[in-house]
Amino acid sequence: MNLVVAWLKRQFTNPQVVILGGIFLACFLVIYFLGRMLLPLFVAVAIAYMLEGVIQALARSRLPRIVLVVVVFSVFLAMLLAACLILIPVLIKQVTQLVQQIPNMVDQVQLMLTQLPEKYPRYVSHEHIDTLLASLRTELAVFGQNIMARIFDSVVGFITVVVYVVIVPLLVFFFLKDKDKIIVWFTGFLPHERSLSVQVWRDADRQIGNYIRGKAWEICIVWAASYIVFAFFKLPYAMLLSLMVGFSVVVPYVGATVVTVPVVLVAYFNFGVCPAFLYVTGAYLVVQTLDGMLLVPLLFAEVVNLHPVATISALFVFGGLWGFWGVFFAIPLATLIHAVLTAWPRSSCLDNHVQPAAL
Numbered sequence: 266m267n268l269v270v271a272w273l274k275r276q277f278t279n280p281q282v283v284i285l286g287g288i289f290l291a292c293f294l295v296i297y298f299l300g301r302m303l304l305p306l307f308v309a310v311a312i313a314y315m316l317e318g319v320i321q322a323l324a325r326s327r328l329p330r331i332v333l334v335v336v337v338f339s340v341f342l343a344m345l346l347a348a349c350l351i352l353i354p355v356l357i358k359q360v361t362q363l364v365q366q367i368p369n370m371v372d373q374v375q376l377m378l379t380q381l382p383e384k385y386p387r388y389v390s391h392e393h394i395d396t397l398l399a400s401l402r403t404e405l406a407v408f409g410q411n412i413m414a415r416i417f418d419s420v421v422g423f424i425t426v427v428v429y430v431v432i433v434p435l436l437v438f439f440f441l442k443d444k445d446k447i448i449v450w451f452t453g454f455l456p457h458e459r460s461l462s463v464q465v466w467r468d469a470d471r472q473i474g475n476y477i478r479g480k481a482w483e484i485c486i487v488w489a490a491s492y493i494v495f496a497f498f499k500l501p502y503a504m505l506l507s508l509m510v511g512f513s514v515v516v517p518y519v520g521a522t523v524v525t526v527p528v529v530l531v532a533y534f535n536f537g538v539c540p541a542f543l544y545v546t547g548a549y550l551v552v553q554t555l556d557g558m559l560l561v562p563l564l565f566a567e568v569v570n571l572h573p574v575a576t577i578s579a580l581f582v583f584g585g586l587w588g589f590w591g592v593f594f595a596i597p598l599a600t601l602i603h604a605v606l607t608a609w610p611r612s613s614c615l616d617n618h619v620q621p622a623a624l
Contacts, residue, residue, distance in 0.1 A: 279350065281461035283607070288455070288462055289605055296598075300587055305429050307594060309436035312476050316341060316441060318478040334441045342434060352504075359505040363531075370534050374401075461608060469604040473597045479564035480596075484511045484562060490552050498545040501535055510549075515593050518575050521553055571599055 295303070320333045375398060381389045413472055440447065495503035506528055513520030522523070530567025536542040571579075579599035583591035 280458060284456055284459050285454070285462045285465060285605065286460075290370070295386045297586070300591075304587070304590055305433050306430075306436060308590070309433045309440060309599075311594070312341075313440035313444075314435045314474045314477040315481045316437065316561070317444070318474065320441065331442065334438070338434075338438050338441060341437070343597045345434070356508065359502045361490065363502055363505065365533050366534075370530075371401075372535065384577050405569045432579060436579060468608070472604065474602050476565065476597055476600060480515065482594060483514050483556070483564055487514055487552065487556050490555075491549065494548045498541065498548070500532060500545055500547060506531060510552075516580060518573065519577075520582065521557075525549075525553075571596070571603060575603070 292300050300307075316337050317338050323333050323337070324330075328334075378394050378397060382391050382394060483567070488507050491510040492503055492507035495507055500506065509527065510522050513524040516523075529546060532545050538543070576596065576599065579595040580592055583595040583598055585591070587594075
């Protein structure tokens with residue numbers, strides 16, 4: 266117990282550390298307890314970060330900020346409207362076609378399984394295949410029930426989605442328009458002596474902004490490249506599969522592995538084991554390789570390189586708390602925590618009351 270008390274005294278004798286710890290604790294409590302309710306706010310902040318990069322790039326034109334905000338926001342709204350009118354109907358159509366083809370795919374799988382005992386009698390028996398098929402039917406029935414439940418939940422939550430579509434763009438506009446006013450208002454509640462907290466904020470703000478903008482570009486580039494590959498080889502559901510591949514980059518390490526399964530399965534059921542199947546699979550793997558070895562280093566050169574263990578842990582923790590959006594915001598939140606830990610004074614710094622060097 267004395268060791269804990271001594272450690273607390275060493276850590277919190279510096280007022281800057283107390284202020285930083287209090288701000289971090291308050292932010293953590295707000296995110297943990299109010300995260301789901303404030304989700305539209307967080308989504309709007311992420312979009313505002315993305316558009317802020319475009320506004321900063323156009324600031325060299327020396328036009329008033331309000332003009333740049335209106336122009337960039339108008340283009341964003343036009344792209345959002347185009348996605349709703351053009352992209353979503355195509356996705357709905359392809360999802361419907363894929364669902365209709367699932368029974369045929371299941372029949373082909375069953376046929377392949379029933380032929381295994383004849384081809385490999387020493388390793389597979391009819392009893393094993395019957396047990397496997399019964400388990401497969403049970404899992405499909407449960408999957409179908411879950412799909413119906415999700416459809417029902419989607420219908421129930423349709424009004425919420427509509428509200429989000431209206432509220433989020435409004436929040437984005439006001440975040441861009443009144444950025445300086447919002448920051449001044451928020452910092453007005455903080456102590457005046459907060460140099461360590463300002464250091465953490467500047468570092469986290471830069472890295473989170475670079476991450477969100479880089480991730481948006483990565484999604485678009487991987488999506489477009491995958492669609493070109495799938496359309497060239499005339500793979501069914503090209504738009505749906507390429508969109509899945511694009512958004513898979515949101516989940517490092519895991520996303521690419523998971524999304525490969527439907528891509529390979531659709532290619533196999535459409536082409537069979539033939540050169541076309543090998544070509545489309547090979548081209549898809551080339552896209553994934555170029556993304557990991559070329560695109561990611563170019564887009565995220567200025568972002569803190571979190572250790573893979575820290576990245577995967579953040580995905581598990583925040584994904585478990587808030588699902589998809591938790592996964593999406595896992596890396597920015599992990600980056601914020603990393604910035605706090607990096608700026609946190611070490612024992613020698615606390616003893617000498619010396620602040621750590623700027624990041």
